[in-house]
Amino acid sequence: MLTTADLTPILREAGALAMAQWPGVGQTVESWEKGPGDRVSEADLAVDAFLKQRLGALAPDAGWLSEETVDDTARAERRRCWVVDPIDGTRDFLRGRAGWCVSVALVEDGEPVLAGLEAPARDEVWIAAKGEGAFRNGERLRCSDCAELVGARVPIHDLPKSERDLTKVFQPNSIALRLAMVAAGEADMVLTMRWGAEWDLAAAVLLAREAGAISTAATGEPYRFNKPDPRIFGTLTTTPALHGPALERWGGRARDIAEDTAHPSQ
Structure with a gap:
């Protein structure tokens, strides 16, 4: 059974790979439109390839669904699947803003059971496992107790x-x-x-x-x-x-x- 300890180092490496190409630290990264208003960059593809290799080795039985990989719908026949966005928030990434992250989830029987967000520009790693809580940089998270839409x-x-x-x-x-x-x-x-x-x-x-x-x-x-x-x-x-x-x-x-x-x- 995979744990957050298995996923975290891979997330951190993926974040470092993205940071090495982030314009926010003075880097230049090539990008282009893959559809109207939908940009992709060399960093997206590099992180996608890295994750596909490393996560595939971690769970060889799992399918693969990623924003930057041509979808093979046969993955839906598998009990487990990695669901990945190599860089979620590409617009902020390309503008040198910090509001982006690497997003990875392992899905079993239709439900996410292991998940992580690596936001290196914010020095944050978010991690969760089903039934074990959610954490940011090791600190357990709890949503607010807001009960009124007014002011939410x-x-x-x-x-x-x-x-x-x-x-x-x-x-x-x-x-x-x-x-x-x-x-x-x-x-x-x-x-x-x-x-x-x-x-x-x-x-x-x-x-x-x-x-x-x-x-x-x-x-x-x-x-x-x-x-x-x-x-x-x-x-x-x-x-x-x-x-x-x-x-x-x-x-x-x-x-x-x-x-x-x-x-x-x-």
Whole structure:
């Protein structure tokens, strides 16, 4: 059975590999658009190749799902699968900002059981194992006890006028780090209502849950990872008391958006 001790040194090496190419320390890294508004860099590919080799050796029976690897859907037939985003928050990475991380999760039977985020520009390593808690730099994490939507802290750049009963806090580009803020009690809720992919959230969902938070799709549906189609519709990650009220307030809108945009061609 793999443990956080098995995963942590690999995460640290992956973070060091990314840092060696980070513009924030004066490096120059080549990047290009792989789709409209979706950039990738040499660092993403280097970290992806490193992780695929090292994690593959750690669990040879596990499938592989990564943002930067062409997907082989046969992985969904395996009980275990690594779900990886080599650099989550590429926009911040390329701009020399610290809001990015390496995100790794091991999924078993559709659920993340081992997870880590390595955020070297912030000197942080986040780690969790199912049933064993979540930790940042060795310190156990616990989500806040916020029970009221009014004043709840949300990592976001700007709040729409209709949502200004919430409290805006700093938003890193990495969605995984935003969920980690809920785990650490630095935010009370993260809500996104758009299609993403399993690699965006698999690791951070386990971190949040192990810190006592509730994390589902934006529609309230439970997550299941390592599906043949790895798309997922957003996230609603909150303190325990906020999830029901938040779903009541935004769940209908999330379901409407999900239905209207369900097909990739749209």
